[in-house]
Amino acid sequence: MRIHLTSVFVDDQEKALRFYTGVLGFVKKNDVPMGADRWLTVVSPEDRDGTELLLEPSGHPAVQPYRTALVQDGIPAASFAVDDVRAEFDRLRGLGVRFTQEPLEMGPVTTAVLDDTCGNLIQIAHSK
Numbered sequence: 816m817r818i819h820l821t822s823v824f825v826d827d828q829e830k831a832l833r834f835y836t837g838v839l840g841f842v843k844k845n846d847v848p849m850g851a852d853r854w855l856t857v858v859s860p861e862d863r864d865g866t867e868l869l870l871e872p873s874g875h876p877a878v879q880p881y882r883t884a885l886v887q888d889g890i891p892a893a894s895f896a897v898d899d900v901r902a903e904f905d906r907l908r909g910l911g912v913r914f915t916q917e918p919l920e921m922g923p924v925t926t927a928v929l930d931d932t933c934g935n936l937i938q939i940a941h942s943k
Contacts, residue, residue, distance in 0.1 A: 820856070822869035823892050824878045825933040828855050831870040834932050838910055839895070841868065868893070873934060882934050889915060891928055891938035900925040900941045 825831035832855060835841045841857035844867055852874075856867040873879065885892060897903045900918045904927045908914065915936055916928035923943040931937050 818866050820867045820869055821893065822871040823931070823933075823935050823937075824873040824882060825870045825931075825935070826873055827933060828853055828870050828872060831855075831931070831933040832857070835868070835870065838907065838912060870933075886934070886936055889928070889936065892935040894926075894938040894940050897939045897941055900927050900939055903927075903939055 823831075832843065835857050836843060840860065842860045842863065843855070844858045844863065845854055845856040847854040852872040855870045857870065858865055858867050873882065882892070904914065904918050907929060913930045914927055915930060916926070918925055918927045924940060926938050926940045928936050928938050
């Protein structure tokens, strides 16, 4: 068994697509119209057949209280692996990304947390 798909709820799918591809560097895999919304997924350019991230519309009534609570408590909705947290932090900050947690070393793990501009906190992490 392996993880095939996971999702983050986003306020605006088009804005999310621009951020997740143009800023974070993912590539669009699926874009299927589904009424007013889309089945919109991105993947790592390093593994185009790997785990997909669904940029899921946040219209369900339970989503807003859930995301608000996570953001208020500083809890990331997802975590993405990077080779060098500090280098990625510098790159993203140079692109105007707002971080809620600068790189932090915790034993063998270094993390940082960013705002995805679509209602979520996202962690980037590297394990030694």
